[in-house]
Amino acid sequence: MIGNFRSPFDDTALNKLNLISNFVDQFDGTRLYEVSYNLFNKETVGNGSVDGDTGDINDDGFRHAVIEVKPNTPYVMTSKGRGALLTATGEHVQKILSSTTSFVTPSNVHLYKVTLGSAQIDTFMIHEGTVLKPYKPWGVEPSPLLFDQDFLDEVNDAREYFENVDALGLNYGKDFPLKSVALGSTTQEPIAQRVKNIVLDAKVYGAKTGYYYRVDFVANGFVTSGKARYGINVREIPVGSATGPYIFKYDDDASPENHQNANVQKLSDGIDTIIADGGDIIVSVTVDRAAISESSNPTFLNLNSGAGSSPTAVIDPVNHFF
Structure with missing residues (x-):
């Protein structure tokens, strides 16, 4: 057993530095570049397989890689990837x-150690999402357009990592990632400023065509059935209808597809991503929990009434992934 031969912090920093170095090596001042969605850098592969039960490295003929991932995020791979989160x-x-060829990371996961065979090194790919994209190598490549947002996000993430900068993000105080729409006979109403300051990102994976998805409640330690809750309420509403059934409820302990949502725990007292995984559909919502805690209703955000009333706010359909 070789064990963990270097700190996880070293792997995270090394991944970011390798990406920046790859960009610097290619950039000549005349071309624009975009970052690949493939998170696997074959140049960082080490010897030995991953013990899935401990995360340690075995001394055998296999290879392995350490890949930085995000909490509460779905990932898909080109081939099977035994290992540990x-x-x-x-x-x-x-x-x-x-x-396993796909998985959703729990709320406290940041690294994925994966076992690879020698034949996988040149073809293995892992990226965010639920539908596998065409293979691309890791790194940056020339783009005919401006730097794409993924590359800018990586550069910003790297700067924040080394400078320890904290920011709420570009969506603070704006309608997006929500959108006000007509629901049945109810015309569009403004999204409350409180909601715009708290909901910073929202996505639906496995969305249905012709439906809106409305988050109308965010729990922030609200206690029901003896449990402090941190999940969300989400309705699936047919376009043209006034309302629709709940597909996720923050305190529904009975429905198997709501188990993760009913038992989700906060990752942070500040910026936190909540994921509700029902198997066929996944909704992720990033909120500023500190802003909820400092409000007149510190244990929840209610979009149906009160200061957060936003009766026609839904997740912007541009953030639907089918």
Whole structure:
């Protein structure tokens, strides 16, 4: 058993530095570039397979890689990737089985250690999402357009990592990622400023065509059935209708598809991403929990009434992924 031969913090920093170095090596001042969605850099592959139960490295003929991932995020791979999910400090969280080609990271996961065979090194790819995209190598490549947003996000993430900068993001105080729409006979109404200051990102994976998805409640320690809740309420509303059924409820302990949402725990007292995973559909919402805690209703954000009343606010359809 070789064990963890370097700190998880070293892997995270090295991934960011490798991406920046790859860009600098190619950039000549005359071309624009975009970052690949493939998170696997074959140049960082090490010897030994990953023990899925501990996250340690075995001394055998296999290879492995350490890939930085985001909490509460779906990922898909070109081939099976046995390994382990770890926290930012290297604690083991979850085993990834040898039959796995996709998974959703829990709220405390930042690293994925994956076992690879020699034949996989040149073809393996992992990226965010639920539908596999065409293969692209890791790194940056010439773009005929301006730097794409993914590349700018990576540069900003790297700067924040090394400068320890904290920011709420570009969506603070804006309608997006929500959008006010007509729901049945109810015309569009303004989105409350409180909501715009708290909801910073929202996405639907596995959305249905012809439907809106409305988040109308965010729990922030609100206690029901003896449990402090941190999940969300989401309705699936047919376009043209006034309302629709709940597909997720923050306190529904009975429905198997709502289990993760009913039991989700906050990752941070500040910026936090909540994920509701029902199997066929996943909704992720990033909020500023500190802004909820400092309000007159510190244990929840209610979009149906009160200071957060936004009766026609839905997740902007541009953030629907089918």
